[in-house]
Amino acid sequence: MKTRVTLFIAAIAIIATAVIGFDLLRGQNKNSPTTTVNQNVSSNNQGGKVKGKQKTLIVYFSRREAASSIYKDRVLKIGNTKQIADMIKSKTNGVEYEIVPVKDYPKSFDRTSEVAQQEQNDNARPKIKNPIPDVSQYDTIFIGAPVWWGDYPMVVHTFLDAVDLNGKNVVPFSTHEGSGLANYPEVLRRQYPKARILKGLAIRGSDVAYSRGDVQGRVDRWLTSLGY
């Protein structure tokens, strides 16, 4: 009986050590974005409208090829997120900036999804190929991307780390297949506690790809509600 008890306790101790050790190792490998961002969040920095004549920058990250690989009967000429960015640009007379990674993502959605998760697990900051714009010239910055694993793609985090948007109007938008805006407002709120995070817009990627659900009308109504 004593041997069995000893073996039982030893087995549990080994399993517990292995599992918790794995958890700790994973935690060390991942300098989690969830724990490194500024936690001093003001709760009064969401909603409202842009005021007066605004200089607007539309920052977006779009993956035409990966999105195309989902829709078997359709090849996209323009990525879904870029289409939304273009609609915002035409209504706001803003300036577009596309985040282009140095290392391109795979063309298939599934492979992109795997890479995206790995980047998220590693809290990676993939490099951006094109120069970061001088955001100080703008009053309002729209930041849009497809939702990857409930978050902005990590290359967008690279952009967010590179600029200071405190004191500005910041507006999230996303294309998704069910995640809505995911954590976008919260990410921006924590990253820029002194920014005014305005009401964001989430559009299903498939609505954009198949021109369903009056996407243009929804974007226009949203921008109107923001004061444009």
Next chain:
Amino acid sequence: MLKRHEAALYATWLIILVAIPAPLVYFLNQNLVDTRQNILIYSFGVVAYVWWLTIVFLSTRPRWLDRLIGLPSMYFAHALLGVLALSFATLHKLQAFSIDETIKNLGNYAWYLSIFSIAYAIFFMSGWLVDRMRFLKRIKNQLHFIFKHQLSLWIHRLNFVIIGLIWLHVHLIGRISGITNFIIIFDIYTIFALSAYAWHQFISYDQKKYSGQVIGNFPLDATTQQLVIKLGQKAADYRAGDIFFLKFKKNPVISSEAHPFSVTSSPDESHRVVTFTIQRLGDFTKAINRVAIGSDVQLEGPFGMLDAIVADSAKKKQPVVLYGLGTGIAPLRSLAVKYANKAAIHVIWSTHRNSEIYYDEDFLSLKNNDAHFKYDVKKARFAQENLMSILDKTEISAARFIIVGSAAIVLNVESNLRKIGVAGNRLIDERLTM
């Protein structure tokens, strides 16, 4: 219920519902960057999982918890938590989103299995429906030929598959498994609950304190068996009316699953020898008469609070009515023997047949030796008018009633007692769901 037990019961529920899930919900809220709505949706899933683990832990029947809240309350918590966990899991499932097929499927499979597992347990293993609706009881009895108790236990163990699926589901979500303090507590909870179960199933029964030996096994009537067991030297002392789970390991004549039985003997008669009265109804009990004298038996327990309840009444000089239905008389005989001459005891015994009154002489003897001891036996149920005639006014207005027997009949008896003026808070029962 005793005040101390009532307080312990509230505290236990508070700990289970709030304190145990709280660290995980806290760390998720602190560390996950997401909208409040999404964090709430994820928290529903986390809380459901923690309750699922708690269900497993409660199934190990910790004796310290039995002494605080009693075995029936523990079983009730075990069952109700299953329903609550499924409700929270449903809120999570209907509102959470993942584009990843594996994560989504693991969560979905766990949810489908949970629905099946809980529906099965409610119908076949609890008395929630069958004890209250006769047609469902009939259906259950007809299906019992296929879904025997042994099979039901294995189906109930699908809960471990559910736990495995949810564990993987959470670990595959990088944003959540990457929160170190959250995932460590999540894994500690999981390891603790599963280890407690493994210990209970594979180790605990072999402890010397659980050992015993069959020293008597004889029929009391055509369907009732009396089993006499000599407790091992290290066995804990039992109290009147307690319950032991009997397990016959490696005995070819009977299943090795543990089954609960109330003691019939009183520790005052012999604290090292314990007697059980077993009605031969199910797969396990039908084989009990074939267990040979000298067989080893393991006894988990003792559990129970009936002794403490009657002791409380005796202290307060409150009369106690012990109402037995068929073999439900077993723990009541134990209590009657212990508390005759110490409290105002009234034994009421309702049987199916005359041959079933195997303890008649014992009760008559107690009555002869104690002027306050009352005893009524009947080969049928006591109708309301019978109860009015055998219970005196003090008993109706002040006595504590302990009713033991088949669940459906216990509910019927309690209804009759309420109708003649017995307050519901003085009714305590032990229901045997067949």
